[in-house]
Amino acid sequence: MDVDVAINHYDTLVQHVFSHPKRWQGDGKFKATNLEEAMKATIRDAIGDSEAHLLEQDVDTCCRT
């Protein structure tokens, strides 16, 4: 993922996550589920599988940063 694409994803992510603070804020001011959704969407766009594991089996396959 290059820098411009990363910035675009960040833009989308913060909007999705920080637009609506939770009404009941006991365990955090923002909804963790929104954050998870946005993160999964970013990962899906970058490598195709939002449930991919972190540990890379073959380091040559792709760059996940």
Add this chain to the structure above:
Amino acid sequence: MNAHNMDANIPVLFRSYESLEPHPNCKIWEAARATSAAPAFFKHIEIGRAQPYIDGGLGRNNPSRVVLDEAKRLFGARHIRCLVSIGTGRAETISIKKSGGFGQIVATDIFDTLKAITSDCEATHEAMLGLFSNLPETYFRLNVDQGMQGIDFSKWERLSNVEAHTTQYLRRAEVVDKVVSLANVIEIMKPQLTIEQLGAEEPHLSV
């Protein structure tokens, strides 16, 4: 960080590479979620055998020390070139409104958390400066330290302002010099130091 081990302040490293250290075999989004779980912002996440994780929090927001420890384990006596540290803005320049407008919704614990995070990062930076002081061109820290005053917590949608301040920062003569020498150090592939050269290691638990 494992929420159960908060008092010990021992960070958990989520690695994308094989290591001798035991570590959770988790998904990418779980690792991202764990490292974002700052207590005032999001609830913790459970990974694997119901281990609750929260964001590294105080003492670990600038991971330079953690990275050096990991590099020592990985590379041992092999040479490295340099340490590059990129910050997200300085404590006194990121101003967050405490009252009025959105500030009434953003509780003071968020304000205090953000302030503590940034000052914590600077403390680690100062420690790194000391550690690398006798080794020129081995430690580079880039951090937009001016002009973020207008970007408060309610202005997340104004990322263009962040971009403008960052561009401004990168134009400053001393920053241009720093970036040029950093690019040179990386380009010439010159092994410059071993981790051992950095002298006495700080006790792992001290913050």
